[in-house]
Amino acid sequence: MSAKTSKRDKIVDDLLLRYPKGSTRKLKKGNYDIDSNYNYERGVYVNTVICGATSESWGWSKEAFFDMNLHSENAVERYLKQRFFEDEVTHRGGYGSKRATLTRQTRRIWERISPGIKQVKSDGLEGVYKVGTSGYGSTSLGHIFAATKDKAENIAAVMFAHIITDDNKRYGGNGISSELVSRKNIKGAVSRNATFFKKIEESMDDQRKRIINIEKEIARDQMKLATMMQLQDMLLEAAED
DSSP states (O other): OOHHHHHHHHHHHHHTSSSOOTTTTOOOGGGEEEEEEEETTTTEEEEEEEEOTTOGGGGSOHHHHHHTTOOSHHHHHHHHHHHHOTTSOOSTTOTTOOHHHHHHHHHHHHHHHHHHHHHHHHHTOSEEEEEEEOSTTOOEEEEEEESSHHHHHHHHHHHTTTTOOTTTTTTSSSSEEEEEEEOOOHHHHHHHHHHHHHHHHHHHHHHHHHHHHHHHHHHHHHHHHHHHHHHHHHHHHHHHO
16 A cells, blocks of 8 residues: 555545544544535534634545545545445445435545645645646647746746637636646646546547548449439430430
8 A cells, every 4th residue: 555545535634524633644533624504405504514713624634635546536435436436336326325425525535635626726836737728628738847837837828829729818818727736746737648648649549530431422322423413314314215
């Protein structure tokens, strides 16, 4: 088990607790506040544990949450299913389904880590940025390692100036959008781009196959048209006799 995976498991195990203990393992129930709201579906008041003055980010750092690489609720659910429910039924309606438990755990983890992840992304820290054109019909352009979000977008704007359109700049800016996906070094960008290049090559192969099929369809239509025109000439000749 890698150090990263081990730390992620440790954080998730802690966050699944009603009162997480944090990285120092010293936080207790008294460090948290309780928010009581009326649940209209259940018809009762529900108490929710929230961070208090001494339990910011549940005792962890927002960077630690980001580095778990669980940047969406779906990613959290996939992780939990693989780790805890790999051999269990988790689809709705299945006999003995663990769906409710998986959903509850997914919601708890995502609600607790998403604010920190969002903050890290908006801070524009040093790391690997996924860049693409902005606006309607945006296109992914790969990954860049940069010191800040602005620098990542500026580098991409220069490198891809020949493919940025006026539509990409319609809402202002340089036509480039970016998102921090990892706080790794340059090797992290290279690794992600290797996968990105492979997807582009596969896409190009699919397009070539479609071109071949389209050319075959055009050839068949041309032969069909030629035959129909020949038949038309025969009909006209027969009508003149």
